Amino acid sequence: MEYKYNLAKLQYDKEKIEELITRQTRRVGEMFPKKLETQFWTLNLDRAQTNIRHFFWMGVLIYFVLTMLIIPGDYWIIDQQHFVHDFIHCLLGQLNGALCLLTLYAFARYERLKPYFSHASMFVVFWAVISMSWLTMTVYTEALKHQAMMILCMIYILSYILTGVKPVQMLMSGLLAAVVTMLMLFSLEVKFDVMVLGRVLIGSCVLGFAISKMLCARERMIFLNMLRADISEKIHRIHTTELLHLSQHDELTKISNRRTFDEMLDTFYEQSRRNNTSLAVLFIDVDHFKNYNDFYGHQKGDDVISTIAKTIKNAIRHMDFVARYGGEEFVVLLPETDAHGAYAVASNIYKAIDRLEIPHAKSLVSNHVTISLGITVYRAEMLTKEELLTIADQALYRAKQLGRNQIYYQSIRSAHVA
Structure with a gap:
């Protein structure tokens, strides 16, 4: 009788998953029931950590190549009268980016740090936005300030895609970083275009949020289909096991036939x-x-x-x-x-x-x-x-x-x- 109970429960679970799939097609990105929602985001974080671990050395290679391309370029566009100051800021920016990526890798790699991965991700993004804004907005070469806008935009978008953190949480962290950045630059009396930087910071944050929401909607559907396939496999396995049992055992006595x-x-x-x-x-x-x-x-x-x-x-x-x-x-x-x-x-x-x-x-x-x-x-x-x-x-x-x-x-x- 136990197999019948398990089968009935699985059939019920499958029907509920199919209802959620239907609702997802009508209302894209709708949240799941609490238990399933927690399972989805846990799986999302695990997948993000796995990707960071598996592609770490590829990331190191890409970052090294980009550094080799960016630093010579910075060398040629920096104003000669501010060369030392601006070039040091460029180098510090590269080192700071590498430190942020290494921090993410450490929290994805080591078991003791893994439970704090999502919090570390939000802090790294918060720190990266503020530190990179200060390093790039305090240079004297205008071309470097323009380049900084692209770097900040990349930080925001990559933070949503790579970390697996809930889009709303990353949005709050990103907006807070934007506000703190603006206040810091004002307090330090750094000369910058408030409208342009504000648009870049907030616009990139919102753009990353929108992209993340679309990706999450797709991941939600994949997650539900994966659950349905897993339940179907379990149902099939129970049927197969029971058919095998029935073929080998006497129905009345439950001993071998x-x-x-x-x-x-x-x-x-x-x-x-x-x-x-x-x-x-x-x-x-x-x-x-x-x-x-x-x-x-x-x-x-x-x-x-x-x-x-x-x-x-x-x-x-x-x-x-x-x-x-x-x-x-x-x-x-x-x-x-x-x-x-x-x-x-x-x-x-x-x-x-x-x-x-x-x-x-x-x-x-x-x-x-x-x-x-x-x-x-x-x-x-x-x-x-x-x-x-x-x-x-x-x-x-x-x-x-x-x-x-x-x-x-x-x-x-x-x-x-x-």
Whole structure:
């Protein structure tokens, strides 16, 4: 029943995911329920950290190439009268950018720092905007100030794309950085075009927010489709497992069926021949079961069959195998077991059934349900599996002939002599 509960729960979860997918197509970027929303952003942060770790050295190479292109260019456009001051600011800007990227990598790389990755990302962006604004707005060369606008725009946009932080949180951090930057430059009496810098800072922040929202809307749909595919896979796996179980087990008794018995007999038989070990076979039949069914009804009869199957399973060893052979007949395979061991196991089964004391008013041998058992032991003799089963069946038939409610052992040698 547990698999049915799991299946029903998965079907319910899948329906809810499909409802969310439908809503996402109508209202793009709509937030999920709280638990799912948390899962989505956790996955987003994990993916951002993974990307930073995996592409770190590529980023180092790209940053190095850009530095090699930017510094010579700065060298040629800086006014000669302010060369030292402005060139030092350019170098400090490059080092500052490298430090910011290394900080992000450290928080994405080391386990102790990972929980603080989102906070570190917002702080790095806050610091990068303020520090780069000061370094570039305090130079004297106008061309460098114009170049600074592009750098600030890149910082904002990359911060939304690379960090995996919620767009609203990054927007608040970016706007705060813009306000602090403007106030800092005013307080330091730095000469700059307020309108232009304000447009760059706030415009870049809002542009990055818009791009991030669009990317997140796409990621939300991918996330939902991934969840639906995962749930569908689990449902398929449960169906497959259950079909396999049904194909291998008897529906009434929940123990192995005739088909599985044939497969296990092949395995044990070949193992016995290969290793020259004993293989005992027990055939078990419920005495006068037709009379029981006729008197108590088939429902009660099914209950008895289920109870006996469970009792047999509990009475044998973990290495043994039991299956419902058909109707009221069961078969037990005892690998690496000689005649004495087989008789001991058969006695355990016999006594366990006897202790149940299931009333059987129409039995001709007792006032409660009893069983007959036939045993034979294979010791790698020259006979087929079919012949082995025939001898075990003969042993059971002999137990019935002798009056039922007993155990009968039939050796393979005596069966051949007969």
